Amino acid sequence: MERLGTGIGWRPEIADAVEGMPGIDWVEVVAENACPGHLPESLVRLRERGVTVVPHGVSLGLGGADRPDEARLHALAERAQALGSPLVTEHIAFVRAGGPLTASPRLEAGHLLPVPRTRDALDVLCENVRIAQDALPVPLAVENIAALISWPGEEMTEGQFLYELADRTGVRLLIDVANLHTNHVNRGEDPAEALAELPLEAIAYVHVAGGFERDGVWHDSHAHPIPRPVLDILTDLASRVSPPGVLLERDENFPEPAELEGELGAIREALEKGGATAAAPSGIPATGTPSAQAQAQAPAGDPTRQRLALALAETALLSALVAGTPVPEGFDRVRLGVQARALASKRADVVAKVAPELPEILGTAYRPAFLAYAHGHPMTDGYRRDALDFAEHLLLAGRPEEAAIRGELREWWLERSGPAPRSLKPTVRLARATRRVLLRR
Known part of the structure; x- marks a missing residue:
C-alpha cells in the first residue's frame, strides 16, 4: 500500500489555507463535490505540486440492501481517474432504504447509518463491496462509521465484522479513530478491543x-477540536501498526490556519508517541486479495432472502427515524429519538447550504419551519429537491403570513421549479425544450 503521510480534508472554505500549510502530503476531497471536468483551481495546483488527492464518497450506501448503483459507481470511478488517485474510499453504512425490494417509497437518510453486524448483513455487504471493486479503476477502502444507535441481535463486534469483511473481499480499511471513540461513548464499545481485533495490515489510512x-x-461533528481521548486511540493504533496515512477531517466551524496546523502537530505527536511500529501480520493477505480460507467459506445463506430481510429491517429503521413510524422492536426509543432529531437538524443545515436564499427569505423562521416540515415529510430525492418541496409546502399552506415574504418565496420557487426557470432568455428556453424532446426519442 502506498504511503500517504499526513493529510487534511480539502474543503472550499479552507482551500487557500491548505495550499499554504507546511507538511501536507495529501488531501481528501468529498467525491460528490468534485466535478471531473471542472476541478477547483486549488486542487489542480495541489496536484501539480505532487500532492495526492483521494476522493471520499458519502452516497454509495454499500451497507444497503440494494446492489450499488451503476451511475454512482461510474461517477466515483471518473473522479478517481480525473484526480489521478491511488485509491477511493467509501463507508460501511446505508444511506437510503425502501423502493422496489420492499414495495415502499424510497427514503433518503441524508446521513450514514450503521449496518447490523449479523452474518446475513455481512454477506450482503461483501457482495456489494465486490461489485464496487470490480467497477472501480483503483483499490477501494471502506470506513467504519460513528453511530448513535445499536441494532438488536448483533452477532459480531465491530472488529470481528471488519476482519471478516477484509478477509473475504480483500478490501482495504479506512479506520476512523474518532468514530471508535464515538462508539465507545454511545454504544459502550472498547476502542482497544476493537483495535486488537482489526486486521491492521489491511489499513489504507486513518481519519482523525x-x-x-x-x-x-457523543456527536461526531467534524466541527470541534480533536479531544484527547481520540488522540489516545490514535496513539494506541500507532503502537500496533504504522498507518500508511493519517488525515485530519474538519467540515464546519473552520478555525484559523494556525489552529488547524496545531491539530496536525498533535496528530504527529500522537503517532510518534505510539512508536509507529507495525504489528505482526494476522492473516489478511497484504496483496489485497481474499485468503484461501475466506474463499472456501462462501456464504451459505440465500442471497435473495438476505437482501429482502435486510431491506425490510433497514426500511423500518429509517422510516422510524425520518417518517415518524413506530420504532422497530429491540431498539432504544430514547436513542432513536436523539438520532431522529440529529437527522432533521442536519437536513435543515444542508438545505440551507444548497439553497441559501431560503434562510435569507424566511429569516429566523426558517429553521423551526423546516424542522416542522421535516417531521412529516421524509427526503426522497436529494437536498435540492428537498428545498423545492419545502418551499412548495409552505406556499400551499399560505405561509409565511406576511404577503411580501410569501411573494418573495413564491418567486424563488417559480424560478427554480419546472423544466425551465422563468428568467432564462427565450432562445435558451427553446434550446432546452428541444434537447428534452430529443432525449425522449
Missing part, C-alpha cells in the same frame, strides 16, 4: 476528527 458530548451522547 473532533466532536462534542451532550447529555451523555
Whole structure:
C-alpha cells in the first residue's frame, strides 16, 4: 500500500489555507463535490505540486440492501481517474432504504447509518463491496462509521465484522479513530478491543476528527477540536501498526490556519508517541486479495432472502427515524429519538447550504419551519429537491403570513421549479425544450 503521510480534508472554505500549510502530503476531497471536468483551481495546483488527492464518497450506501448503483459507481470511478488517485474510499453504512425490494417509497437518510453486524448483513455487504471493486479503476477502502444507535441481535463486534469483511473481499480499511471513540461513548464499545481485533495490515489510512458530548451522547461533528481521548486511540493504533496515512477531517466551524496546523502537530505527536511500529501480520493477505480460507467459506445463506430481510429491517429503521413510524422492536426509543432529531437538524443545515436564499427569505423562521416540515415529510430525492418541496409546502399552506415574504418565496420557487426557470432568455428556453424532446426519442 502506498504511503500517504499526513493529510487534511480539502474543503472550499479552507482551500487557500491548505495550499499554504507546511507538511501536507495529501488531501481528501468529498467525491460528490468534485466535478471531473471542472476541478477547483486549488486542487489542480495541489496536484501539480505532487500532492495526492483521494476522493471520499458519502452516497454509495454499500451497507444497503440494494446492489450499488451503476451511475454512482461510474461517477466515483471518473473522479478517481480525473484526480489521478491511488485509491477511493467509501463507508460501511446505508444511506437510503425502501423502493422496489420492499414495495415502499424510497427514503433518503441524508446521513450514514450503521449496518447490523449479523452474518446475513455481512454477506450482503461483501457482495456489494465486490461489485464496487470490480467497477472501480483503483483499490477501494471502506470506513467504519460513528453511530448513535445499536441494532438488536448483533452477532459480531465491530472488529470481528471488519476482519471478516477484509478477509473475504480483500478490501482495504479506512479506520476512523474518532468514530471508535464515538462508539465507545454511545454504544459502550472498547476502542482497544476493537483495535486488537482489526486486521491492521489491511489499513489504507486513518481519519482523525473532533466532536462534542451532550447529555451523555457523543456527536461526531467534524466541527470541534480533536479531544484527547481520540488522540489516545490514535496513539494506541500507532503502537500496533504504522498507518500508511493519517488525515485530519474538519467540515464546519473552520478555525484559523494556525489552529488547524496545531491539530496536525498533535496528530504527529500522537503517532510518534505510539512508536509507529507495525504489528505482526494476522492473516489478511497484504496483496489485497481474499485468503484461501475466506474463499472456501462462501456464504451459505440465500442471497435473495438476505437482501429482502435486510431491506425490510433497514426500511423500518429509517422510516422510524425520518417518517415518524413506530420504532422497530429491540431498539432504544430514547436513542432513536436523539438520532431522529440529529437527522432533521442536519437536513435543515444542508438545505440551507444548497439553497441559501431560503434562510435569507424566511429569516429566523426558517429553521423551526423546516424542522416542522421535516417531521412529516421524509427526503426522497436529494437536498435540492428537498428545498423545492419545502418551499412548495409552505406556499400551499399560505405561509409565511406576511404577503411580501410569501411573494418573495413564491418567486424563488417559480424560478427554480419546472423544466425551465422563468428568467432564462427565450432562445435558451427553446434550446432546452428541444434537447428534452430529443432525449425522449
